[in-house]
Amino acid sequence: xxxxxxxxxxxxxxxxxxxxxxxxxxxxxxxxxxxxxxxxxxxxxxxxxxxxxxxxxxxxxxxxxxxxxxxxxxxxxxxxxxxxxxxxxxxxxxxxxxxxxxxxxxxxxxxxxxxxxxxxxxxxxx
Amino acid sequence: xxxxxxxxxxxxxxxxxxxxxxxxxxxxxxxxxxxxxxxxxxxxxxxxxxxxxxxxxxxxxxxxxxxxxxxxxxxxxxxxxxxxxxxxxxxxxxxxxxxxxxxxxxxxxxxxxxxxxxxxxxxxxxxxxxxxxxxxxxxxxxxxxxxxxxxxxxxxxxxxxxxxxxxxxxxxxxxxxxxxxxxxxxxxxxxxxxxxxxxxxxxxxxxxxx
Amino acid sequence: xxxxxxxxxxxxxxxxxxxxxxxxxxxxxxxxxxxxxxxxxxxxxxxxxxxxxxxxxxxxxxxxxxxxxxxxxxxxxxxxxxxxxxxxxxxxxxxxxxxxxxxxxxxxxxxxxxxxxxxxxxxxxxxxxxxxxxxxxxxxxxxxxxxxxxxxxxxxxxxxxxxxxxxxxxxxxxxxxxxxxxxxxxxxxxxxxxxxxxxxxxxxxxxxxxxxxxxxxxxxxxxxxxxxxxxxxxxxxxxxxxxxxxxxxxxxxxxxxxxxxxxxxxxxxxxxxxxxxxxxxxxxxxxxxxxxxxxxxxxxxxxxxxxxxxxxxxxxxxxxxxxxxxxxxxxxxxxxxxxxxxxxxxxxxxxxxxxxxxxxxxxxxxxxxxxxxxxxxxxxxxxxxxxxxxxxxxxxxxxxxxxxxxxxxxxxxxxxxxxxxxxxxxxxxxxxxxxxxxxxxxxxxxxxxxxxxxxxxxxxxxxxxxxxxxxxxxxxxxxxxxxxxxxxxxxxxxxxxxxxxxxxxxxxxxxxxxxxxxxxxxxxxxxxxxxxxxxxxxxxxxxxxxxxxxxxxxxxxxx
Numbered sequence: 001x002x003x004x005x006x007x008x009x010x011x012x013x014x015x016x017x018x019x020x021x022x023x024x025x026x027x028x029x030x031x032x033x034x035x036x037x038x039x040x041x042x043x044x045x046x047x048x049x050x051x052x053x054x055x056x057x058x059x060x061x062x063x064x065x066x067x068x069x070x071x072x073x074x075x076x077x078x079x080x081x082x083x084x085x086x087x088x089x090x091x092x093x094x095x096x097x098x099x100x101x102x103x104x105x106x107x108x109x110x111x112x113x114x115x116x117x118x119x120x121x122x123x124x125x126x
Numbered sequence: 127x128x129x130x131x132x133x134x135x136x137x138x139x140x141x142x143x144x145x146x147x148x149x150x151x152x153x154x155x156x157x158x159x160x161x162x163x164x165x166x167x168x169x170x171x172x173x174x175x176x177x178x179x180x181x182x183x184x185x186x187x188x189x190x191x192x193x194x195x196x197x198x199x200x201x202x203x204x205x206x207x208x209x210x211x212x213x214x215x216x217x218x219x220x221x222x223x224x225x226x227x228x229x230x231x232x233x234x235x236x237x238x239x240x241x242x243x244x245x246x247x248x249x250x251x252x253x254x255x256x257x258x259x260x261x262x263x264x265x266x267x268x269x270x271x272x273x274x275x276x277x278x279x280x281x282x283x284x285x286x287x288x289x290x291x292x293x294x295x296x297x298x299x300x301x302x303x304x305x306x307x308x309x310x311x312x313x314x315x316x317x318x319x320x321x322x323x324x325x326x327x328x329x330x331x332x333x334x335x336x
Numbered sequence: 337x338x339x340x341x342x343x344x345x346x347x348x349x350x351x352x353x354x355x356x357x358x359x360x361x362x363x364x365x366x367x368x369x370x371x372x373x374x375x376x377x378x379x380x381x382x383x384x385x386x387x388x389x390x391x392x393x394x395x396x397x398x399x400x401x402x403x404x405x406x407x408x409x410x411x412x413x414x415x416x417x418x419x420x421x422x423x424x425x426x427x428x429x430x431x432x433x434x435x436x437x438x439x440x441x442x443x444x445x446x447x448x449x450x451x452x453x454x455x456x457x458x459x460x461x462x463x464x465x466x467x468x469x470x471x472x473x474x475x476x477x478x479x480x481x482x483x484x485x486x487x488x489x490x491x492x493x494x495x496x497x498x499x500x501x502x503x504x505x506x507x508x509x510x511x512x513x514x515x516x517x518x519x520x521x522x523x524x525x526x527x528x529x530x531x532x533x534x535x536x537x538x539x540x541x542x543x544x545x546x547x548x549x550x551x552x553x554x555x556x557x558x559x560x561x562x563x564x565x566x567x568x569x570x571x572x573x574x575x576x577x578x579x580x581x582x583x584x585x586x587x588x589x590x591x592x593x594x595x596x597x598x599x600x601x602x603x604x605x606x607x608x609x610x611x612x613x614x615x616x617x618x619x620x621x622x623x624x625x626x627x628x629x630x631x632x633x634x635x636x637x638x639x640x641x642x643x644x645x646x647x648x649x650x651x652x653x654x655x656x657x658x659x660x661x662x663x664x665x666x667x668x669x670x671x672x673x674x675x676x677x678x679x680x681x682x683x684x685x686x687x688x689x690x691x692x693x694x695x696x697x698x699x700x701x702x703x704x705x706x707x708x709x710x711x712x713x714x715x716x717x718x719x720x721x722x723x724x725x726x727x728x729x730x731x732x733x734x735x736x737x738x739x740x741x742x743x744x745x746x747x748x749x750x751x752x753x754x755x756x757x758x759x760x761x762x763x764x765x766x767x768x769x770x771x772x773x774x775x776x777x778x779x780x781x782x783x784x785x786x787x788x789x790x791x792x793x794x795x796x797x798x799x800x801x802x803x804x805x806x807x808x809x810x811x812x813x814x815x816x817x818x819x820x821x822x823x824x825x826x827x828x829x830x831x832x833x834x835x836x837x838x839x840x841x842x843x844x845x846x847x848x849x850x851x852x853x854x855x856x857x858x859x860x861x862x863x864x865x866x867x868x869x870x871x872x873x874x875x876x877x878x879x880x881x882x883x884x885x886x887x888x889x890x891x892x893x894x895x
Contacts, residue, residue, distance in 0.1 A: 012218050027215055034211040041207065045200050048335040052191075066184075070336050077331035081324045088214045088320045090313075097525065098159050105163040108553050108640055109170035112593050116174050116586070117181070119652055153452040153522050160518040164556040171560025171590055175575055178583070261572025262580040270581035273573035277564070 033087045037080055044076045151310045158314045162321045169325055172278040176333060179274040186271050191334070193256055194249070199334050202245035203326065206286075209238025210323040217316050220300070220309040228305070228312065229297055235319065236293035239286050246283050250276075275333065282329055285322045292318065358756060358853055367462065369454035370856065374461050375440030376754060381464060382433040386740075387819065389424035392417055394816050397809040403799045414795035416479030416498070420471075423484045423502065426602065427509045428468055430739050434605040435460075435516050437746050438544045440754060442520065444847035444854060445538045447529045447863045452522040460515040467508035474501030483793065485595070488576035488587050492568045500569050503562045510555045510562070513601075517548035517555075524548075531865055538845045538869045539628055543608025546632035550597045550604075550639060558594035561587060588650060592643035600639045602735060604632055606742030607673055610695050613745045614677050616843045617692035618684030621870040624676045631676075634669035642666055648718050656715050663713035670706055674699075689841075690764025694745035697772050701737025705730060708783065723793070726786025732779045744771070744822065751826070752840050756852040757833030760825050767821040774815030781808050838888035842881050845869050849884050 014028045025031050051069040055062045085091050091099060145153070180187050216231030253275075258268040260276045296315050299305065305312050364377055396418055399407040408414045443451055451457045474480060478496030482488075491499050524545045528537070564575040565587070574580025576587045615622045622628060644651050644659040651659070677699055686692065708730040712718050721727065744767075751759050785804045790797055797805070839848040844866045850859050871877045 012222060027218070030211060030214050030218065034207065037207050037211075038204065041200070041203060044331065044335060045196055049196070073331050073335050077327055080327045084210060084320050084324050084327070088210060088323075089317055094155070098156065101156070101159045101163050102166075104549075105166040105553050109167045111640075112557070112590075113170050113174045113177070116589060117177060119585075119589075119655070149526065153526050156522045156526060157453060157456075157518050160521055160552055161514075164514050164518075164552050167553060167556035168560045168563075171557060172563070175564065175586070178586075179581075260567075262574040262577070263572075270574070273567065273571075273575065277567065277573070277575075281563070 029087060033083050036083060040076050040080050044073055048073060147308055151308065154310050154314055155317070158317045162317065165321065165325075169278070169281070172281050173329070173332060176274040176278055179270065180332075180336070183270070186268070190258070190268075190271060190275075194252070194334075196334060198245060198249055198252075199330065202242055202249075203330050205238050205241045205245065206323055206326050209235045209242070210320055212238060213316050213319045217309060217312050220305050220312050223306070225300065225303070225306060228300055228309075232293055232297050232300065232312070236290050236297070239290040239293065242286055243283060243290070246279070278329060279333065282322070282325055285325070289315075289319050289322055367458055369450075369458050371439050371443050371451045371454065371457060372754075372854065372858075374457050375436050375438075377436075377461055378432050378439055378464075379436035381468075382429050382436055385424050385428035385468065386433075389421050389429055390816055390819060392421040392424070394813065396421060397812040399795050400797070400805050401809045403797050403802055403805075405795050408795060411795055412481055413479075415481035415483075415793070416475065418793060419480050419483050419502075420475045423471060423480075423506070425735075426484060426598075427506060428464070428471070430602045430735065430743075431509070431513055431598075432464055433743055434544075434547065434602070434739075435513075437540075437609065437743075437750065438516075438520055438547075438605060441750060441847055442541055442544050443523060443527070444753075444850070444858055445541055445845050446524065446527060447532050447846045447859065447865060448523060448527040449857050449859070451519050452527055453519050456515055457519050460512045460519070463508050463512035463515075467505045467512065470501050470508065471505035474498030474505065477501065485591060486565065486587075487591075488565070488568070488584050491565065492576055500566065503566050503569070507559060507562050507566075510559050513551050514555050517551035520544050520548040521552065529862055529865075532846075535626065535629075536865055536867075536869060537629070538608075539611035539622060539625070539632075540605070540608035542629040543604045543611075543632050546636040547601050547604045549633075550601050550636050554594045554597035554601075554640070557590050558598075561590040561594070564590075585647075585650060588647050589643070592646045593640075596643040596646065597636075597639045599731075599734070600635055603738050603742075604635060606698070606739045606746075607632070609742045609746040609749070610677060610698055611673075611680070612843075612845070613691050613695040613749050614680045614699075615870045615872065616749070616841050617689055617695070618681045618686045619872045620680055620682075620684035621868065621872055622676065623679030623682075624672070625868075625870065627672055628676045631669035631672040634672075635666065638662065638666045638669065645713055645718075648715060649722050660713055660715050664710060667706065667710050667713075674703060674706070689748065690759065690761055690768060691745045691748035693765065693768040694741050694748065694771075697768065698738060698741040698745065701733055701741060701775065704780075705733025705737055708733060721786050723791055724786040725782040725790050725792055728792045729779050729782035729786055732782075736779070737775060741771075744768075747822070747826075749841070750847075751829065752836030753847055753852050753854070755830050755833070756836050757829050757831075758836050758840060759829045759833060763821060763825040763828075767818055767825065770814060770818035770821060774811050774818055777811035778808055778815050837885075839881065839884055842885075844871060844877060844880070851888055 012028055014026060015022055015024050016029045016032050017023075018032060023032070027034075048069065051065055051072075055065045055069075058065070085102070091102070212231045212234040216228045216235060219225075219227035219231055253272075256268070257266050258272045258275070259266070260272050262273065263269050292315050296305075296312055299311065359373060363373055364380070368374060368377075395407065396414075399405070399414060399417075405411065405414070408417070439451070439457065443449070475498055478498045480486070480491070480499040480502040481495050482491035482499060486495075486499065486502070524537070524541055528534075564573075567573040568575055568577065568582075574582040576582045576584050578584060611622050611628055641662045642659060644655060645663045648656055648659075681696075708726070712721070712727065712730055748759050748764055751757070781804050785801050785808075786792075788801070790801050790804075836852050838851055840852075841848070846859075846863050846865055847854075849863050866877065866880050
């Protein structure tokens with residue numbers, strides 16, 4: 001992952017410090033992030049296909065594999081979303097108020113969704 | 127006895143009734159973020175119906191995944207991710223004072239949105255061909271799947287459509303030099319477009335993969 | 337020795353001369369981006385809806401005069417009547433009414449020149465008339481009959497096409513409310529002059545901030561639920577129909593995700609008004625200023641965790657106790673406010689102006705509504721009185737005894753600032769007496785009939801309840817009559833009231849440190865807030881107010 005860099009305002013550098021190495025690429029950090037998003041998407045799709053095959057082949061472990069798949073894929077999706085919000089939506093250079101503005105509805109919506117998933121008809125039999 | 131002084135304040139504003147550019151930009155940004163905050167809640171409600179269904183009807187969903195495959199939707203996801211990248215490059219170009227570069231990048235963004243909508247249209251036609259429709263129909267084995275699938279994806283598609291229109295408007299204004307000195311209008315559109323992208327990242331994983 | 341800076345400029349007199357001119361009445365009928373015009377537009381239209389909704393309440397009470405169905409043609413007609421009454425009062429009266437006072441007062445109190453997004457502000461207001469037309473049209477076409485809560489399957493399988501229009505109208509009103517709230521939040525965070533720190537903000541601004549946060553975070557739940565409801569009604573989906581694999585409880589949950597926080601949207605600004613009015617008219621600082629500001633935030637957040645107490649009879653039994661506990665917890669921040677108000681007037685130099693009378697009315701009635709709320713939170717009691725008139729009594733005590741009394745207090749308090757004229761105090765007192773006793777004898781007996789077991793939402797009831805219902809109906813007509821007194825008072829005072837001057841109440845908050853009505857840019861110079869917005873009773877405050885009076889006395893003088 002690219003390290004957080006100070007926001008440069010009008011001047012945009014094409015040099016990004018990636019894992020301790022200086023990389024120069026047209027578009028700088030934005031291009032690096034796009035590369036990351038693409039790689040993560042490929043990983044996501046491939047692992048979903050692989051795990052689907054495994055679930056089909058090993059019916060005994062289907063429930064466990066299904067859980068692993070859900071956690072893994074959602075984890076990757078959250079990382080991708082965070083990359084977009086942090087770099088493309090410039091949350092890294094905004095003040096804390098904006099972070100609160102985006103975290104508060106996530107918290108409220110998250111709790112509400114959790115509640116709806118925990119009660120019947122979806123819950124209990126889970 | 128208190129001592130009274132009549133005093134003037136140094137003017138915090140350029141002139142009465144008008145905000146400085148920085149104040150204006152901060153207001154606009156906070157306003158857009160608050161709007162996106164409310165969108166998060168709406169989308170969570172649209173998605174939760176699908177998740178509840180997904181938990182209770184594993185077989186129908188697995189069958190739908192098999193019928194549909196992931197090739198088309200993965201391609202579509204790449205298009206939308208790329209359009210998000212074009213968007214941020216457009217903002218970068220304008221911040222660097224490059225108006226024609228900005229127009230090129232935003233044009234690509236709008237094109238990405240249009241291609242995405244086309245892909246969604248193809249997908250919907252395939253699903254309709256399989257007999258998956260929005261309304262409830264006792265005759266179909268898909269009777270309860272359609273609405274849970276179409277409601278969140280179509281709601282997202284509608285946001286992409288609005289985004290495409292907004293992109294064209296940004297291009298029209300940008301071509302007239304509206305953003306040469308203050309690219310806040312592009313930044314606001316960017317926030318919206320990236321948010322739509324983030325929603326898709328979650329929808330793609332939740333609906334098509336998990 | 338304190339050095340007091342006052343907003344006194346060299347142009348003071350000159351501004352006075354040009355600003356005393358009131359906006360022409362035609363200004364209020366046009367698109368305008370001035371927050372003061374928009375505030376009045378909100379207020380007058382909301383009051384109009386209050387009168388329409390009130391007329392419907394009168395019809396309801398007329399029907400309930402006898403135990404039989406006589407005024408209405410059918411039970412369904414009665415159902416649609418209370419449905420439209422609730423919808424109008426909540427979506428078209430109370431919520432826009434607070435937007436009215438928020439719009440007019442908040443930027444002035446902050447010392448800002450306008451709202452952050454003037455255009456959006458006007459747009460949010462102008463969404464209301466079309467939305468109202470859609471909702472009312474639905475009533476006359478083929479009315480919704482499912483109550484303002486619109487529970488499916490009533491609202492999906494049984495209600496007429498008016499229910500679809502109802503949902504569309506509620507959608508538009510929700511969008512308007514979200515846009516207005518975004519505007520308030522940005523204004524309060526970004527538009528304050530540097531001297532107006534967050535801990536110098538008047539409590540109405542705190543309350544409006546808390547309200548707006550709730551509105552932005554909760555209203556989208558309603559939007560989502562309404563979208564699904566519309567799909568169910570129009571597109572043949574079955575999100576809420578168990579026969580088609582749907583879940584009726586899903587609606588109840590999502591609806592109350594929104595609508596419980598929404599009751600705080602309806603009452604929190606009223607609580608802010610109360611802190612202002614009680615402090616100004618008893619000449620004492622607000623007791624526990626910081627705690628009151630924070631308790632608004634506390635109510636906002638705890639308000640998101642209590643929704644299922646509306647569903648005690650439909651919820652999974654093991655979830656009832658947790659919601660009973662959270663519901664009782666939310667009484668704590670409300671209690672903080674209650675004790676702050678009592679502490680504020682305790683030992684003060686109370687002036688029994690009309691605004692003060694209505695504020696005291698709020699205090700006495702809201703505490704009853706609050707306590708019946710805690711009673712309803714107690715599960716065993718709630719099961720007993722569920723869906724009876726006890727519940728009707730409870731929410732009218734908090735929404736009428738609370739919010740509407742606060743609306744009246746705010747009207748008498750800020751009318752001089754809006755129009756430059758004083759309201760007639762004698763008429764105000766008569767209005768108060770009719771409203772207070774009309775209200776008390778309308779809604780207090782409902783506790784009794786509710787406990788005796790009279791169910792709500794029925795037009796036909798057991799004959800034994802008739803004497804109670806006749807008392808309730810008679811008092812309701814008195815209450816209905818009382819609103820004509822205030823209309824007469826407003827019109828009379830607008831034309832013939834005594835000239836108010838800049839600061840008739842000698843209040844310290846910033847909206848009074850400019851002319852009445854304020855000039856287009858609100859302040860001649862950037863105003864300097866007094867060190868404490870409620871620092872009454874000190875020498876420094878008196879001196880500050882004297883300077884203000886002197887600065888704005890140009891030819892008008894206070895009454």
